[in-house]
Amino acid sequence: MIFINKNIELSDKEIELNPMRAQGAGGQNVNKVSSAIHLRFDIAASSLSDDLKQRLLDSKDSRITKEGVLIIKAQQHRTQERNKLDAIERLKDFILAGTEVQKARTPTKPSRNAKRKRTDSKVQRGRTKALRGKVNIE
Template sequence: MLIAQTILIDEAEIEERFIRASGPGGQHVNKTESAVQLRFDLAANTTLPDAAKRRLVRLAGSRMTKDGSLVLKADSHRERERNRSDARDRLRKLIEQALIAPKPRKKARPSLASIKRVKAAKAQKSQVKSRRRKPGSED
Protein backbone atom coordinates (compact mmCIF):
# COMPACT_ATOMS: atom_id res chain seq x y z
CA MET A 1 0.00 0.00 0.00
CA LEU A 2 1.53 3.29 -1.12
CA ILE A 3 1.32 6.03 1.53
CA ALA A 4 3.61 8.77 0.27
CA GLN A 5 5.93 8.89 -2.71
CA THR A 6 8.73 7.45 -0.61
CA ILE A 7 6.83 5.17 1.78
CA LEU A 8 5.41 1.84 0.77
CA ILE A 9 3.74 -0.41 3.34
CA ASP A 10 4.23 -4.12 2.71
CA GLU A 11 0.97 -6.09 2.47
CA ALA A 12 2.48 -8.73 4.79
CA GLU A 13 2.42 -6.15 7.61
CA ILE A 14 -1.36 -5.71 7.21
CA GLU A 15 -3.69 -8.45 8.39
CA GLU A 16 -7.42 -8.32 7.69
CA ARG A 17 -10.04 -10.37 9.47
CA PHE A 18 -13.68 -10.30 8.51
CA ILE A 19 -16.11 -10.35 11.42
CA ARG A 20 -19.84 -9.97 11.88
CA ALA A 21 -20.96 -6.38 11.91
CA SER A 22 -23.33 -4.92 14.46
CA GLY A 23 -24.83 -2.24 12.22
CA PRO A 24 -27.69 -2.18 9.72
CA GLY A 25 -28.52 -5.13 7.54
CA GLY A 26 -31.56 -6.81 9.05
CA GLN A 27 -31.53 -10.60 9.32
CA HIS A 28 -28.75 -10.77 6.76
CA VAL A 29 -26.28 -9.22 9.24
CA ASN A 30 -26.41 -12.36 11.38
CA LYS A 31 -25.18 -14.53 8.51
CA THR A 32 -22.46 -12.50 6.82
CA GLU A 33 -19.08 -11.28 8.00
CA SER A 34 -18.96 -7.87 6.41
CA ALA A 35 -17.04 -5.89 9.06
CA VAL A 36 -13.28 -5.65 8.75
CA GLN A 37 -10.74 -5.72 11.56
CA LEU A 38 -7.48 -4.41 10.10
CA ARG A 39 -4.29 -5.05 12.07
CA PHE A 40 -1.10 -3.19 11.11
CA ASP A 41 2.09 -4.50 12.72
CA LEU A 42 3.86 -1.23 13.51
CA ALA A 43 6.60 -2.89 15.55
CA ALA A 44 7.74 -4.97 12.56
CA ASN A 45 7.57 -2.07 10.12
CA THR A 46 10.89 -0.85 8.76
CA THR A 47 9.77 1.76 6.21
CA LEU A 48 8.39 4.36 8.63
CA PRO A 49 10.85 6.66 10.40
CA ASP A 50 11.09 6.27 14.19
CA ALA A 51 9.70 9.76 14.83
CA ALA A 52 6.66 9.00 12.67
CA LYS A 53 6.15 5.72 14.55
CA ARG A 54 6.12 7.57 17.86
CA ARG A 55 3.61 10.10 16.51
CA LEU A 56 1.47 7.27 15.13
CA VAL A 57 1.38 5.55 18.53
CA ARG A 58 0.25 8.82 20.10
CA LEU A 59 -2.38 9.40 17.39
CA ALA A 60 -3.72 5.84 17.59
CA GLY A 61 -4.24 5.98 21.35
CA SER A 62 -6.33 3.03 22.55
CA ARG A 63 -6.24 1.41 19.11
CA MET A 64 -2.64 0.33 19.76
CA THR A 65 -2.06 -3.07 21.36
CA LYS A 66 0.71 -3.93 23.81
CA ASP A 67 2.57 -5.94 21.17
CA GLY A 68 2.83 -2.86 18.88
CA SER A 69 -0.05 -3.47 16.46
CA LEU A 70 -2.56 -0.89 15.33
CA VAL A 71 -6.13 -2.27 15.18
CA LEU A 72 -8.84 -0.55 13.14
CA LYS A 73 -12.42 -1.79 12.87
CA ALA A 74 -14.65 -0.74 9.98
CA ASP A 75 -18.30 -1.74 9.99
CA SER A 76 -20.16 1.34 8.78
CA HIS A 77 -21.07 -0.14 5.37
CA ARG A 78 -23.05 -3.25 4.48
CA GLU A 79 -20.56 -4.45 1.87
CA ARG A 80 -17.32 -6.13 2.83
CA GLU A 81 -15.25 -4.37 0.16
CA ARG A 82 -16.45 -0.90 1.17
CA ASN A 83 -15.56 -1.65 4.80
CA ARG A 84 -12.18 -2.97 3.68
CA SER A 85 -11.39 0.15 1.65
CA ASP A 86 -12.67 2.34 4.51
CA ALA A 87 -10.28 0.67 6.98
CA ARG A 88 -7.35 1.01 4.57
CA ASP A 89 -8.16 4.67 3.94
CA ARG A 90 -8.27 5.36 7.67
CA LEU A 91 -4.91 3.63 8.11
CA ARG A 92 -3.44 5.65 5.24
CA LYS A 93 -4.73 8.94 6.72
CA LEU A 94 -3.36 8.08 10.17
CA ILE A 95 0.08 7.30 8.74
CA GLU A 96 0.05 10.46 6.57
CA GLN A 97 -0.85 12.49 9.64
CA ALA A 98 1.99 10.87 11.61
CA LEU A 99 4.49 11.68 8.85
CA ILE A 100 3.91 15.42 9.29
CA ALA A 101 6.40 16.71 11.84
CA PRO A 102 5.00 19.35 14.19
CA LYS A 103 6.42 22.84 13.88
CA PRO A 104 8.84 23.71 16.67
CA ARG A 105 7.44 26.16 19.19
CA LYS A 106 8.96 29.62 19.07
CA LYS A 107 9.10 31.47 22.36
CA ALA A 108 7.01 34.61 22.13
CA ARG A 109 7.84 37.71 24.10
CA PRO A 110 5.57 40.73 24.47
CA SER A 111 6.77 43.88 22.78
CA LEU A 112 7.96 46.85 24.82
CA ALA A 113 4.99 48.92 23.69
CA SER A 114 2.49 46.26 24.81
CA ILE A 115 4.20 46.03 28.24
CA LYS A 116 3.93 49.82 28.60
CA ARG A 117 0.23 49.70 27.64
CA VAL A 118 -0.48 46.99 30.23
CA LYS A 119 1.35 48.95 32.97
CA ALA A 120 -0.44 52.17 32.05
CA ALA A 121 -3.82 50.43 32.15
CA LYS A 122 -2.93 48.91 35.52
CA ALA A 123 -1.95 52.32 36.91
CA GLN A 124 -5.18 53.83 35.60
CA LYS A 125 -7.27 51.06 37.21
CA SER A 126 -5.40 51.54 40.49
CA GLN A 127 -6.13 55.26 40.42
CA VAL A 128 -9.84 54.64 39.76
CA LYS A 129 -10.03 52.23 42.69
CA SER A 130 -8.13 54.56 45.02
CA ARG A 131 -10.67 57.33 44.31
CA ARG A 132 -13.46 55.06 45.58
CA ARG A 133 -12.06 55.11 49.13
CA LYS A 134 -13.50 57.42 51.76
CA PRO A 135 -11.50 60.58 52.22
CA GLY A 136 -9.06 60.49 55.08
CA SER A 137 -8.90 56.67 55.33
CA GLU A 138 -5.23 55.85 55.02
CA ASP A 139 -3.96 52.26 55.28
Template sequence: MGRAMRRGMARIPHIPDDALEERFVRSSGPGGQNVNKVETAVELRLNLNRLDMGEYMARRLATLAGRRITQDGVLVIQAQRFRTQDRNRTDARERLDELLAKAAEPPPPTRRATKPSYGAQMRRLEGKKLRSGVKKLRGNKPPAD
Protein backbone atom coordinates in the same frame (compact mmCIF):
# COMPACT_ATOMS: atom_id res chain seq x y z
CA MET B 1 -1.97 23.81 -0.75
CA GLY B 2 -1.81 22.06 2.65
CA ARG B 3 0.80 22.40 5.38
CA ALA B 4 2.43 19.09 4.46
CA MET B 5 2.86 20.22 0.86
CA ARG B 6 4.58 23.47 1.89
CA ARG B 7 7.07 21.74 4.19
CA GLY B 8 7.76 18.88 1.78
CA MET B 9 5.99 15.62 1.21
CA ALA B 10 5.99 13.22 4.11
CA ARG B 11 7.61 9.85 3.52
CA ILE B 12 5.08 7.13 4.28
CA PRO B 13 6.81 3.81 4.96
CA HIS B 14 6.29 0.84 2.66
CA ILE B 15 3.89 -1.67 4.21
CA PRO B 16 5.01 -5.28 3.62
CA ASP B 17 2.26 -7.79 2.87
CA ASP B 18 3.04 -9.90 5.95
CA ALA B 19 2.55 -6.87 8.24
CA LEU B 20 -1.14 -6.45 7.27
CA GLU B 21 -3.93 -8.76 8.32
CA GLU B 22 -7.65 -8.43 7.58
CA ARG B 23 -10.40 -10.11 9.53
CA PHE B 24 -14.08 -9.92 8.75
CA VAL B 25 -16.47 -9.84 11.68
CA ARG B 26 -20.16 -9.21 12.16
CA SER B 27 -21.13 -5.56 12.40
CA SER B 28 -22.83 -4.25 15.51
CA GLY B 29 -25.90 -2.06 15.52
CA PRO B 30 -29.03 -2.05 13.40
CA GLY B 31 -29.22 -3.84 10.08
CA GLY B 32 -32.16 -6.24 10.15
CA GLN B 33 -31.77 -9.94 9.47
CA ASN B 34 -28.63 -9.37 7.41
CA VAL B 35 -26.57 -8.20 10.39
CA ASN B 36 -26.81 -11.57 12.12
CA LYS B 37 -25.72 -13.59 9.08
CA VAL B 38 -23.08 -11.67 7.13
CA GLU B 39 -19.61 -10.65 8.30
CA THR B 40 -19.27 -7.22 6.69
CA ALA B 41 -17.20 -5.32 9.26
CA VAL B 42 -13.44 -5.25 8.66
CA GLU B 43 -10.76 -5.36 11.34
CA LEU B 44 -7.49 -4.26 9.74
CA ARG B 45 -4.41 -5.11 11.81
CA LEU B 46 -0.97 -3.63 11.03
CA ASN B 47 2.09 -4.92 12.86
CA LEU B 48 4.09 -1.71 13.44
CA ASN B 49 7.22 -3.67 14.41
CA ARG B 50 7.59 -4.71 10.77
CA LEU B 51 7.50 -1.15 9.40
CA ASP B 52 10.64 0.80 8.62
CA MET B 53 9.91 4.21 10.13
CA GLY B 54 11.86 6.77 12.10
CA GLU B 55 11.66 7.35 15.83
CA TYR B 56 9.75 10.64 15.43
CA MET B 57 7.13 9.02 13.21
CA ALA B 58 6.72 6.05 15.57
CA ARG B 59 6.16 8.36 18.57
CA ARG B 60 3.73 10.55 16.62
CA LEU B 61 1.83 7.51 15.32
CA ALA B 62 1.51 6.16 18.87
CA THR B 63 0.13 9.54 20.00
CA LEU B 64 -2.33 9.81 17.12
CA ALA B 65 -3.53 6.21 17.29
CA GLY B 66 -3.91 6.17 21.07
CA ARG B 67 -5.71 3.06 22.32
CA ARG B 68 -5.91 1.54 18.83
CA ILE B 69 -2.34 0.23 19.30
CA THR B 70 -2.04 -2.96 21.33
CA GLN B 71 0.78 -3.73 23.77
CA ASP B 72 2.32 -5.97 21.10
CA GLY B 73 2.66 -2.99 18.73
CA VAL B 74 -0.27 -3.85 16.46
CA LEU B 75 -2.45 -1.04 15.13
CA VAL B 76 -6.11 -2.10 14.89
CA ILE B 77 -8.55 -0.22 12.65
CA GLN B 78 -12.19 -1.27 12.62
CA ALA B 79 -14.46 -0.27 9.75
CA GLN B 80 -18.18 -1.01 9.77
CA ARG B 81 -19.76 2.13 8.30
CA PHE B 82 -20.93 0.42 5.12
CA ARG B 83 -23.03 -2.64 4.39
CA THR B 84 -20.50 -4.42 2.16
CA GLN B 85 -17.15 -5.99 2.91
CA ASP B 86 -15.52 -4.30 -0.06
CA ARG B 87 -16.52 -0.76 0.94
CA ASN B 88 -15.51 -1.38 4.57
CA ARG B 89 -12.16 -2.78 3.43
CA THR B 90 -11.56 0.33 1.29
CA ASP B 91 -12.61 2.57 4.20
CA ALA B 92 -10.18 0.84 6.58
CA ARG B 93 -7.28 1.15 4.11
CA GLU B 94 -8.04 4.85 3.53
CA ARG B 95 -8.13 5.53 7.27
CA LEU B 96 -4.81 3.70 7.68
CA ASP B 97 -3.24 5.77 4.89
CA GLU B 98 -4.52 9.02 6.44
CA LEU B 99 -3.15 8.07 9.85
CA LEU B 100 0.27 7.17 8.45
CA ALA B 101 0.40 10.35 6.34
CA LYS B 102 -0.44 12.50 9.36
CA ALA B 103 2.20 10.73 11.46
CA ALA B 104 4.81 11.19 8.72
CA GLU B 105 4.41 14.98 8.58
CA PRO B 106 7.66 16.66 9.56
CA PRO B 107 7.72 18.52 12.89
CA PRO B 108 6.97 22.23 12.75
CA PRO B 109 10.03 24.47 12.70
CA THR B 110 11.19 25.48 16.16
CA ARG B 111 11.55 29.09 17.23
CA ARG B 112 15.07 30.45 16.90
CA ALA B 113 16.06 32.43 20.00
CA THR B 114 17.06 36.01 19.20
CA LYS B 115 18.61 38.77 21.29
CA PRO B 116 17.09 42.26 21.37
CA SER B 117 19.28 44.98 19.89
CA TYR B 118 21.16 47.43 22.11
CA GLY B 119 18.80 50.24 21.07
CA ALA B 120 15.73 48.16 21.95
CA GLN B 121 17.22 47.38 25.37
CA MET B 122 17.89 51.09 26.03
CA ARG B 123 14.35 52.10 24.95
CA ARG B 124 12.89 49.47 27.29
CA LEU B 125 14.97 50.69 30.25
CA GLU B 126 14.09 54.33 29.51
CA GLY B 127 10.39 53.43 29.45
CA LYS B 128 10.75 51.65 32.79
CA LYS B 129 12.42 54.73 34.33
CA LEU B 130 9.62 56.99 33.12
CA ARG B 131 6.95 54.66 34.46
CA SER B 132 8.78 54.40 37.79
CA GLY B 133 8.86 58.22 38.06
CA VAL B 134 5.10 58.43 37.44
CA LYS B 135 4.44 55.89 40.18
CA LYS B 136 6.73 57.69 42.67
CA LEU B 137 4.66 60.88 42.25
CA ARG B 138 1.55 59.02 43.44
CA GLY B 139 2.82 58.69 47.03
CA ASN B 140 1.47 60.66 50.03
CA LYS B 141 4.71 62.44 50.83
CA PRO B 142 6.47 64.81 48.45
CA PRO B 143 9.30 63.31 46.39
CA ALA B 144 12.73 63.54 48.01
CA ASP B 145 15.35 65.39 45.94
Protein backbone atom coordinates in the same frame (compact mmCIF):
# COMPACT_ATOMS: atom_id res chain seq x y z
CA MET C 1 1.11 -3.54 -2.20
CA ILE C 2 -0.35 -0.49 -0.46
CA PHE C 3 1.05 2.87 -1.56
CA ILE C 4 0.92 5.54 1.16
CA ASN C 5 2.83 8.22 -0.76
CA LYS C 6 5.71 8.25 -3.25
CA ASN C 7 8.23 7.30 -0.54
CA ILE C 8 6.20 4.94 1.66
CA GLU C 9 4.62 1.65 0.69
CA LEU C 10 3.50 -1.39 2.66
CA SER C 11 3.33 -4.97 1.54
CA ASP C 12 0.06 -6.86 1.91
CA LYS C 13 1.75 -9.19 4.43
CA GLU C 14 2.19 -6.35 6.92
CA ILE C 15 -1.52 -5.88 7.50
CA GLU C 16 -3.97 -8.48 8.74
CA LEU C 17 -7.58 -8.21 7.59
CA ASN C 18 -10.20 -10.28 9.40
CA PRO C 19 -13.88 -10.26 8.42
CA MET C 20 -16.37 -10.21 11.28
CA ARG C 21 -20.03 -9.51 11.90
CA ALA C 22 -20.91 -5.86 12.24
CA GLN C 23 -22.66 -4.40 15.27
CA GLY C 24 -25.78 -2.30 15.51
CA ALA C 25 -28.90 -1.99 13.42
CA GLY C 26 -29.24 -3.63 10.04
CA GLY C 27 -31.71 -6.45 10.40
CA GLN C 28 -30.96 -9.93 9.14
CA ASN C 29 -28.02 -8.75 7.05
CA VAL C 30 -26.01 -7.88 10.17
CA ASN C 31 -26.79 -11.21 11.81
CA LYS C 32 -25.83 -13.38 8.83
CA VAL C 33 -23.07 -11.65 6.86
CA SER C 34 -19.52 -10.91 8.05
CA SER C 35 -19.29 -7.52 6.40
CA ALA C 36 -17.18 -5.66 8.99
CA ILE C 37 -13.40 -5.66 8.73
CA HIS C 38 -10.91 -5.79 11.58
CA LEU C 39 -7.54 -4.44 10.37
CA ARG C 40 -4.43 -5.10 12.47
CA PHE C 41 -1.11 -3.39 11.68
CA ASP C 42 1.97 -4.12 13.78
CA ILE C 43 3.85 -0.82 13.76
CA ALA C 44 7.06 -2.14 15.32
CA ALA C 45 7.36 -5.05 12.88
CA SER C 46 6.54 -2.97 9.79
CA SER C 47 8.89 -1.83 7.04
CA LEU C 48 8.48 1.85 7.94
CA SER C 49 11.48 3.96 8.91
CA ASP C 50 12.51 3.89 12.56
CA ASP C 51 11.72 7.56 13.24
CA LEU C 52 8.25 7.22 11.64
CA LYS C 53 7.59 4.10 13.71
CA GLN C 54 8.54 5.97 16.86
CA ARG C 55 6.30 8.94 16.00
CA LEU C 56 3.37 6.61 15.33
CA LEU C 57 3.93 4.71 18.57
CA ASP C 58 4.26 7.97 20.54
CA SER C 59 0.97 9.30 19.21
CA LYS C 60 -1.84 9.33 21.75
CA ASP C 61 -4.18 7.27 19.56
CA SER C 62 -6.48 4.95 21.52
CA ARG C 63 -6.46 2.42 18.66
CA ILE C 64 -2.84 1.46 19.41
CA THR C 65 -2.45 -1.41 21.86
CA LYS C 66 0.33 -1.72 24.45
CA GLU C 67 2.12 -4.13 22.10
CA GLY C 68 2.25 -1.46 19.37
CA VAL C 69 -0.48 -2.89 17.14
CA LEU C 70 -2.88 -0.49 15.44
CA ILE C 71 -6.42 -1.89 15.31
CA ILE C 72 -8.96 -0.36 12.94
CA LYS C 73 -12.54 -1.61 12.84
CA ALA C 74 -14.49 -0.67 9.71
CA GLN C 75 -18.22 -1.42 9.68
CA GLN C 76 -19.87 1.65 8.16
CA HIS C 77 -20.67 0.17 4.76
CA ARG C 78 -22.91 -2.74 3.83
CA THR C 79 -20.33 -4.67 1.82
CA GLN C 80 -17.13 -6.26 3.02
CA GLU C 81 -15.17 -4.82 0.09
CA ARG C 82 -16.14 -1.22 0.87
CA ASN C 83 -15.31 -1.73 4.56
CA LYS C 84 -11.94 -3.17 3.53
CA LEU C 85 -11.18 -0.11 1.40
CA ASP C 86 -12.33 2.15 4.23
CA ALA C 87 -10.02 0.43 6.73
CA ILE C 88 -7.03 0.68 4.39
CA GLU C 89 -7.80 4.36 3.72
CA ARG C 90 -7.93 5.06 7.46
CA LEU C 91 -4.57 3.27 7.86
CA LYS C 92 -3.11 5.50 5.13
CA ASP C 93 -4.44 8.61 6.87
CA PHE C 94 -2.94 7.47 10.18
CA ILE C 95 0.50 6.91 8.64
CA LEU C 96 0.40 10.18 6.69
CA ALA C 97 -0.47 12.04 9.90
CA GLY C 98 2.68 10.54 11.44
CA THR C 99 4.86 11.81 8.59
CA GLU C 100 3.95 15.44 9.32
CA VAL C 101 6.52 16.81 11.73
CA GLN C 102 5.09 19.43 14.07
CA LYS C 103 7.02 22.68 14.11
CA ALA C 104 8.30 23.51 17.57
CA ARG C 105 6.38 26.40 19.10
CA THR C 106 8.43 29.30 20.37
CA PRO C 107 6.85 30.58 23.57
CA THR C 108 5.97 34.27 23.55
CA LYS C 109 4.77 36.65 26.21
CA PRO C 110 1.64 38.78 25.89
CA SER C 111 2.29 42.39 24.89
CA ARG C 112 1.85 45.28 27.32
CA ASN C 113 -1.28 46.40 25.46
CA ALA C 114 -2.79 42.90 25.66
CA LYS C 115 -2.16 42.82 29.42
CA ARG C 116 -3.78 46.26 29.82
CA LYS C 117 -6.86 45.23 27.80
CA ARG C 118 -7.21 42.08 29.91
CA THR C 119 -7.07 43.94 33.21
CA ASP C 120 -9.44 46.65 31.91
CA SER C 121 -12.00 44.03 30.91
CA LYS C 122 -11.66 42.35 34.33
CA VAL C 123 -12.22 45.69 36.09
CA GLN C 124 -15.26 46.40 33.93
CA ARG C 125 -16.66 42.95 34.65
CA GLY C 126 -16.15 43.52 38.39
CA ARG C 127 -18.05 46.81 38.22
CA THR C 128 -20.93 45.09 36.41
CA LYS C 129 -21.10 42.41 39.09
CA ALA C 130 -20.90 45.00 41.89
CA LEU C 131 -24.11 46.58 40.56
CA ARG C 132 -25.92 43.30 41.15
CA GLY C 133 -25.62 43.56 44.94
CA LYS C 134 -28.39 44.43 47.37
CA VAL C 135 -29.89 47.86 47.07
CA ASN C 136 -29.81 49.92 50.28
CA ILE C 137 -32.61 52.50 50.34
CA GLU C 138 -32.21 54.90 53.24
